[in-house]
Amino acid sequence: MLQQRVCRLLEYDKMKNQLLEHVSSSLGRRKVEDLEPMVEIDEIQHAQLSTFEGAKVIRLKGQAPLGGIRDIRASVKRAEIGAMLNEMELLDISSTIYGGRRFKKFIEEMVEDEIELPILAELVKSITPLTDLERDIKMCIDDHGHVLDSASPTLRTIRQQIKSHEASVRSKLESIIRSSNNQKMLSDSIITIRNDRYVIPVKQEYRNNFGGLIHDQSASGATLFIEPQSVVSINNQLREVRVKEKQEIEKILHELSASVAEVSDELIVNVSILAEVDFIFAKSLYAKEIKATQPKINDIGFINMKKTRHPLISHDEIVPIDIELGKTYNSIVITGPNTGGKTVTLKTTGLLTLMMQSGLHVPLDEGSEMSIFKSVFADIGDEQSIEQNLSTFSSHMVNIIDILEHVDHESLVLFDELGAGTDPTEGAALAIAILDDVYQRGARIVATTHYSELKAYAYNRPGAINASVEFDVETLSPTYRLLIGVPGRSNAFAISKRLGLNTDIIEKAKAQISTETNKVENMISSLETSQKQAEVEIEEAVKIREEAERLRKELTDKFAEFELEKEKLIEQAEKKALEAVETAKEEAEFIIEELRELQKQANIVKEHQLIDAKKRLDEAAPKLKEKKKKGVVKNINKELLPGDEVKVISFNQKGHIVDKISDKEFQVQMGIMKMKVAIDDLQLIDRPKPVEQKPMATVRGSSHHVKPELDLRGERFEDAMLRVEKYLDDALLAGYSRVSIIHGKGTGALRKGVLQLLKTHPHVKDSKMAGMSEGGLGNTIVEFK
Structure with a gap:
């Protein structure tokens, strides 16, 4: 099982504190405080999907209406056993009913708009509106917690009596304090209240002039607060009426409390659902804040986290890292300088695993995949500490022994500075033995170390790989980039040289190192160079691919636009042509009708001639989508003139010349259409005879x-x-x-x-x-x- 100590080491509680900032009620707060990682894949996937649905609602609507929700479970339980709830408790119940009803309507409207929210939709189905109880409470109690006069007819009558008595008392007292004879006896011309009774401030020496009752005195004793005898009886009546008012209010509150008790089961269910809803949206808002996504989840121990970021480190400071584990290798051994980011890598891997298993989205890129582990173990010390002694080594070893007793193939193990705090030779040997033991049990391992002996560890183990945190010798600072497949190398000589150490000393120091060690350092240097070059080339290839995809999409969109525009133009042309045909047919019908009229008058046109004329007119309609044919002008030696009857060959349509545009082009009218036609597309049919000239x-x-x-x-x-x-x-x-x-x-x-x-x-x-x-x-x- 996951341990509290591991959650503390991985700063799980600090992450929950960030999550708490996004809850809307004490209901959601309680859910976050009780949050723990889960281990069943079905539960985790359901929790991840609920967070995804909340994120969808926030993306589409900006927020969810969760205001007014309160944790009313204690009040409801008290009402169940017959207790009288006070005004504020009843207001909280009314507010919670309203909040649940409003959220239910909000989700139902989104579902009606065909937005898929299966988990939230199923949750709100169980919310009971309870509008009658909400209305009864609001009719009796105002927003400030005061019982309204309209709560009952009796209460209205009682309060009218109170106002009447108060007016009588104030009237009598005002006549007393306004009297010129009484002015010198009063400390101040005011009416005040002591022990719920109206009194006036009287000087000590005139105490017997007014009679009545003394209710209080000033700190100096010079002023007495006296209820004059003339208003005692009215104050008594006022007190009696106020007692009746209190009794009537208690009666109203008892009745409302009984109404709450009648629907206590529904209220408890509503509160439970709203607590879950508040928790879901807190997770979603937190995911938005840390720019988190929903990873793909498996239970086979495979991790592929892309551009991973620690949620507790500022976005401006964090350097994203890629972590892959569980496919070609199950162990990662990270080497590199202090403060280079080794421990951050460990904590990021562990914390994001716990977050994912808690149903939270995690800060990494889309397409990432994470695994569920039944147990997560961690031994993480103070990475800044340089003073390690036996007691520190013993403390770490106690933790490691406990881990070895429980680790199995469903475990994720995180070792920080494994074997540190003792003799380097013995420490390195212990580290190798511990890594081998955990690896053989099938666990997934991420370990950090300073020991150079462990740099060769991954080369001798088929299921392990080296990694390192990059160090920039030029700036003498780490870049915090994680390099998988490249062990960390010593930078002592390079750093010393940059700091100004004598070159002769550095060369003598290099001579003390064995040839084998130098070969290893040179190999590591070559690997780092190759890795950087590969990363640059990959980045360039990705950019080229993205640019190619963008261009392909642009071309596809442009071609689609072109095809659409072409279809529109063809459709418009066909529509115009059809309109021309219809117009020609209508005109033909008109001409034939006139011919029939002439036939009746002069009997010069036969019916079969009319049929032939109509057929010719129909055939004269323009044909669509025909290829143009070249023609020649009949009687080419004649110049075409306005008024000449011609045939436009490409349209197989007759018309007449309207105007000469140039030697090669004429304006021709065909039916209602006028158009420019080349001379090669015209054929002269007839030229009207000139009208006989008469004297003008x-x-x-x-x-x-x-x-x-x-x-x-x-x-x-x-x-x-x-x-x-x-x-x-x-x-x-x-x-x-x-x-x-x-x-x-x-x-x-x-x-x-x-x-x-x-x-x-x-x-x-x-x-x-x-x-x-x-x-x-x-x-x-x-x-x-």
């Missing part, structure tokens, strides 16, 4: 000439309508009785607009489509009145 008329009273026809082809709709209006006025002034408005066939929009305008013009007698020899549907004949 002159507007009366002016030199402006007006033609008998108006050509609107290629005009925008709004501009065309303005031109028609002005032209009709000019033609009337010129004396024309009949004119032509050439609007072309196109989409029919201009023709419809012209016809609509002519219908509303006051001087137009009639309008009709021109004959086939005069332009047909592309020309409208106007007759004036």
Whole structure:
């Protein structure tokens, strides 16, 4: 079993003191004070998951509503045996009921939002709201612990009587102290209270002038506090009413206490749950403070702690270390200078193991793994001590003997300066023997030592490995970095040289060391150099990999955006094309309807001709996703002119030239669409015959000439309508009785607009489509009145 001494050596209690700073109530405090490491994997994993859920709530909501929770178990027990609870005890019960109800609602709302909190959700299921008891207490007692007048009708009546009696007493006493005859007899013109009765301060020599009762006197005896005879009876009545008030209050408190007793079981369950909840969130808040994570847990003795940090050392000072144990090797022997961080490594390994087994998250990086141990043993002395004697050695040996009696394959053993305090040769031999014995029992070992003999220990043991704490010779200080696989080497010569010791002395000292020792030191130096170089290369490789991952993600995101934008553009283009098709079909229906009207009037169009016309119009709709084909202009020797009817080959669509943009490009109108088209994509279909020129008329009273026809082809709709209006006025002034408005066939929009305008013009007698020899549907004949 885990021992209290080990917890003290590993500063487990100091860690709990940090944890206590995050509890919200005495309930959580009690849970933290009773906290001990567990050994069953199911219990540990459940505790770790509960801490994870608390951390999730804090991450998403910032905090949990745990205010107002009190440890009311003692009060509830007293109510169960019939005791009367006081006002503050009842207020604590009401506050705790409210706190539990509010937290229950808080978690249930998060679960409704599909946030997974299985442990917390299961806990709050057992919280009973007890709203009736909460309401009854709040209706009877205010926030300051005073019983309210509304607690009962009797209490309200009694307090009204108290106010009435108090008013009578004060009125009589005020008349006494305001009397000019009494002013000289009083020490002060005030009304005060002694023994719950109203009195006035009277000078000693006038004590008999007022009669009544003396209740108190001043320290000097010069003033007596007298209850005048005139108010004695009223004060007596007031005292009786106050006794009734006290009795009524006790009655109310007894009734509330009985209500508490009726639901005592539910209250005890609520308190137990809220204590667990407070403890969970204390763990989560502590994890946030020390930047802790949830490690993967096993029970096979494997440890892989990445960027491990001691929770009691400031974030600014700590140097993270990596510790791996239990896979290729079960023992780590750490060598290096004093104050280099060897003991911190031991304590970090042990304390984080105890924290993990207590259900706490631990300060290390994601992806770390830790093992559960049935026992954690530690023999850690004062790492700063340089005066070791027999008694110190004996003390350590007593601890080691106790460890050897209990250690097994489910143990983690931490030895600090193993074998120190005695002859170096004997101490080193003992250290090797002890390490071998513990290793053979299957335990996991982390040990520190100064003995150079132990540097070779790991090379002769397949399950052991050397490690060291790095020392910077340039600054003559440790870096606190742990180097796994590299034993510590002596820095005495390098340090002495840096401090200015004569070079000859250093060389003579080196000559005293055996060749074998020099080889070992050189080998260690080479290992350190190789390790540093490997770490630099690994760090660079990690950076390159991260950069590659970032670029890959950026490219993936950009490609996804490109594909999405492409789909949107295609969709928009198809939508516009479909809208154009629908518009063309509507226009076709309009034209056919007009043809039917003409058929009825002149019987010049056959039904089968209408069907053929509609089919041709449907076939004229633009086709999507067709490749462009190069075309040539029919009658290439002719220059394309505005008004020419052409075919746009790439769209297989007819239209007419609106304007010439350049020698290689024209603006073409196809239905309602105007677009720029290259000359190679156009094919001339027809050129409208020029209207026979007639003598131009002159507007009366002016030199402006007006033609008998108006050509609107290629005009925008709004501009065309303005031109028609002005032209009709000019033609009337010129004396024309009949004119032509050439609007072309196109989409029919201009023709419809012209016809609509002519219908509303006051001087137009009639309008009709021109004959086939005069332009047909592309020309409208106007007759004036």
